[in-house]
Amino acid sequence: MDKTLCQYHPTQPATWQCSPCQRHFGDCCIPLNADAPDDAPACPLCRSPLTFLGAANTAQPFWERLPQFFAYALQTGPLAFAALLALASLFMPRSLILWVALLSVATKYFHSVIEASSEGRREAPSLMEAFTGEGFSLFFKQMAVFLVALGALWLAADFDSEVVFWGMNIAIVLLLPASIIRLALSRELGAALSPDQVGEVIRAMGWRYLILCAFLFILWQSPGYVAWMLASGLPKVVLMPVATFLFGYFGVVMCSMMGYAVFQYQGALGFAIAEEGAQVGLPEQEWRRRRALADAEIRLKEGQSDGALETLAKALQRDPEDLRLNERYHQLLFGLGARERCLQHLTHYLPLVARQNPALAATALLNARQLQGDYLPDDALVCEQVATALLERHRVREALSLLRNLHQRFPDYPHIPRAYLLAARGFAEGLGQLDPARKLLAYIRARHPASPLLDQVAALEETLGRLEGVRR
Template sequence: MPDVDNRGGQGACPRCSRNLRYLGSATEVEPFWNRIGAFFRYPFHTDPLMVIAICTLVPLALSANLIGLVVSLLLAMALLKYTYAVINHTAEGHMAPPPVTTAFSGEGFSIVFLQLLVFIGMGALVTGAAMLGGPLLAMLALALVVLTLPASIMVLAMERSALAAINPLHLVGLIARIGWPYFLLYGYLVLLTLASGAAQDFALTHFSPWLAGTLAGFLNSTFTLILFHMLGYLLFQYQEELGFASDLQDEEGPQETSQRDPSQRLDADIDMDLKDGHYDRVQGALISALKKDPDNRQRLEQLFRLLTARNDNRELYRHHIALLGWLADTHNGAGVADLLARLEPISPSLKLDDPELAERCARCLYHQGEYRKALALLQDFHKRFPDSHSLAPAYVLAAQILANGLDQWEKAAAFLGFVKKRCPNHPLHSQVDDYLQQVARREPLKGPRATFTISD
């Protein structure tokens, strides 16, 4: 559907005009396991780096008092708010991070309190399991909570509801719709968490407390952004299964309808009509397109292939001038020979009225080895086009065909003599003597040998 409104997610079927369901990038998005490198580069864009720097370094510079505690808590909330913005931003198709102002604007902090409620609910679930069934049931409940935590984060980011984020039916439903890739992502997240913990432990062990705290905070924030970006991308990748549609937003936007290439719509219609067997409709569309753009090589090729496949020789005859011109332009000697063979029953004595086209087609046939067909196109060339600039190259070509292809040296010499006598002002005239010498020696007629002599 090359001409629908991608930005508005609207489009109508070109056959029945019914509204289509928009799929966004669901059918062409790259799987997340092919983008691991991009995930790790994500936090090192300018905006997330600024958020990480502010939320990590500022608390370390504050005094250990009530004001420092409040500011540190607010910055932690801003970082958590930014990570949820990363999920939504990525799920909408933005592969570039959200701006730094997203973390510190006055809106959206409710997600922090919702996340706190989710953690309280999960803790209550594990505690209740311990009270009812002892340590074994508590361990099972904890394992379930850990397994569904990524799904809970995604549900909370999409629905902004703490109840939905701890509802087992919602979580299991999300995991079921995504399928096995959820568990693959879960494995990546586990490795990511272990790597983050190991890096922070190394920093705390080998560096001074102030530097270790800075590095640990930076690493924790960085790995958190990577994790949340991966969760958002999983939503984006499985948008169709999850019931929404998004497009890649950071690339060049879709063109406005007035700027779209109408040939894309024609290509799509041709493709559908061919598959449906509506060949007359395809033929009519191609002929109409060629009336507007007679030199369009793509449409000429499509028309030629369609008409030859249908054995519609009469329609080929109607368009043979344009088709022969296209075949000559593409140096398709086999196509020229095939088309002329198809036209022979309809017009046994077919003559081309365009001298340049006749010479070009004859040259294609010569290189294809169709010597007699090439000569037929050049027959009586001097009578039909006595003043044509193509006369000299046409008769030099005829001499090459006779000498190189048919071994008729005397006739080749006659054609060359005609060019020498009748075309004294043509650039080829200076080469005729070389050709005649080659004829005399019964050598294949080629152009004059290159010389690298520099005249004084």
């Protein structure tokens, strides 16, 4: 099964689907609201509720996670479980009922590991889960499955043909994991023996099911081999609990792998579970902004530029001061060449962006000038702030045009000396024009003799004098 990707971001795995629109969306396109976590998100295009795909496209393949399965079985729950088996093998009396009870507890624990892993949980079930709740009948169902397998093998042995016998052996090795997974998920003997339902598990994984079987086969042999290697050195009284402990440990490793394989192929198996911690909701305000931005981007990529503008305009009605939304709206209007609307929006956007991000304001002004060659903001402070940012970008002429005749355009503006000092620097340092610079400084001295900036005026005059000396 190939991974499905976000329709609009081909590097992002899909996590949501809209059936009417036949579109897949990644988390990139569908931000979640932390204040309303139970609300199913709506399709950005048609507003019908989206279908969650869970981790079907995001889960790491099980063959890349082998160390994690061994680590999984080293948690307290599995270790306590393996220790319990080891102790029982040492001290438990030889009573059939007690052994059946122990094996049913073990079966229940193994199945709860498969179940927990299939739901993407990283924490192993505690030992208590082996003793509490329902599911003890699982042991008998599991035994029934094993008996059916043994019966099939016995029948095959009757044929007196090596080929038939080994064929049956291989078939059982290949079918058993899928059957165990089925039983763990549905807890029904019928499902575990139904060729259809077992086949569904195998079909969902495709040929990679063979990888799973190979790993499980190796793991199944492992405790035996380890015990065999230890056999020569250890007395039987020690060997028995060690072998039982290893059986418990490797059993949990195998079950966590089977469970995770189900988690990984959840999409094909027809259910959807998110990975722990994968879904993070955003605070309401941030969520509204991100959704508007994502929706606008999707509409734009669908070729619905009017829809994109509408989305942003609506979001701006709610949050008129949101810089990010305003910036995107401006970019979109400018990019689409919507001249009138863009100029109209600039009267609101430019003061806002000049306050919060002057560099961005400089870009907006240069855009405005492309739409209207003599564009001037109708606020003196905005002119001054944007001029400062433009000077930093060495756009001297554009900066100076914002400051030209400022005292006539805004007679009440209290920061004329500061603005003209800036303009004088622009002329002198940016354009190398000393005369206009000196005139501006003279204007400050004449009209604002009490200005606290006179020190800086004097310093700049001195620099101008020195520059002139160098030129002569």
